[in-house]
Amino acid sequence: MESTYADMTLDQLFGEHPHAREFFSALGLSSLPEGQTLGRTVAALDEELLLDVGIERQDLLGQFCDYMAGIERLRNQQQALVSSVTVLGGRDKSGNPENFRLELRPGEVTCIVGPTGSGKSRFLADIEWLAQGDSPTGRTVLINGAAPDLARRYAVEQKLVAQLSQNMNFVMDLSAEEFIRLHAESRMVADPAAITATILELANSLAGEQFTPVTPVTALSGGQSRALMIADVACLSSSPIVLIDEIENAGIDRKRALSLLADQDKIVLMSTHDPILALMGQQRLIFKNGGVSSIRSTSPAERANLTLFEEMDARLTAVRHALRNGEEIAGEF
């Protein structure tokens, strides 16, 4: 492989592999002459320049080939389909066995409840780490019913869990469209423009107030940011599991947000104490003392209550709306 690339001229190389150019510009070698073969170009690079950018001549070709191989892997990644994640109980902080077997499947929403310090974060860390009885809780995680390949633990490109939390912000100085496109390009999707348009449309359908593709991501409201993050994770993240830490009640259609993730076959884990969100899940895990103390399926009676809570919520939303419009909060709401 190394010799194949080395024998190509740079304009050939950049023509056939557009991502190759990025490798050199990332290294600080952006204005290379393009007529020569890569091998000759590297051999002719000025020693001073190599010292300035901090790379050894003899390593350059090898690193380039590694990079290209990585890109190829990413492009061909038939993200090995995750059809189930199974967690086998370990023990809580006092060493008591948990005794559970939990199956998580794509399209399902599982809620996680329990006080601070009750072990919720550790549970998620166990999943990310693909624990095989070797984490502090002694839990075991199976993928598609079998012990996973442990090389995956440190394969950051194949991370199992994508995260969405209330503390997250956009820090890039880009418009919504540029931002999503950048993400799409880094994921090597075939048609970045099309997926960007889809994501912006979905985000707008979740957000209470509309934003345009040219709105800077840092200028989005809380609800709009969350909507964009959810639509982006649903469509672009390669991780089969999405972990959500609450979804704020204002400015976003939470029910649609969850069904969007479920429709994209994500396994949704949601840490929440909001009664409506908690009951939207198919089941919930109750944490105590560092362990799962019980697992509860959402019962028909709870579902009936959910409908009731949603009506209450709609009324409160109406009051909020009226407040914003300067109305008197009197009479029926």
Place this chain on the structure above:
Amino acid sequence: MRLITVAGPPSSGKTAIICKTAEALQADGVSVGVIKFDCLSSGDQVLYERRGIPARTGLSGNLCPDHFYVSNIEECLDWGLQSNFDLLISESAGLCNRCAPHIKDVCAVCVIDNLSGVETPRKIGPMLKMADIVVITKGDIVSQAEREVFVHRIRQVNSSAVIIHVNGLTGQGGHELGRLLRDAAAVDSLQGKLLRFSMPAALCSYCLGQRRIGADFQMGNVKKMELG
């Protein structure tokens, strides 16, 4: 004893990551010592010792910090050997982004944070490009999309490193990083070992205390910008 060089831009979370990882290692019965390299002052030794992690501080003061580091690391290794640590971590900042404390055949870690922006991986030299392990911090406060783009940008400049997210506040990922460090190569002597890359050359009149500005006062290794 295993030796680890940890480097990263200022305020990227090196100390927090080392604290959390060392705590996880100590819980597994691995003894850890830390050498902190800093420039003017550092209160981090106290932070380490409060957690039961023996530490020493080296302040470079008026000297180039990374040159100071490389002139002292051998003695630091000896201190670690005498203290019977299983693992010794050296922490330094790589202040100009072109310096790197990484040594051939010694496990090299670079810490960078998500808040520093997606262009940052391109702005850091051998400290990142030649690291074996890249630790990303502050991932809990930026979007998933930015995290993924950031990882991609790191891959562009370092195609072989293990990239791992560690949260310096909650310690999430510290246990996992500890596992990697336990597998680092043992080092009994640094005599004759090579830095992974040369440090920036600096031998000009200003190195020797010159303060006056002007062509007449510039001697030695002087390079001029092209302003077009």
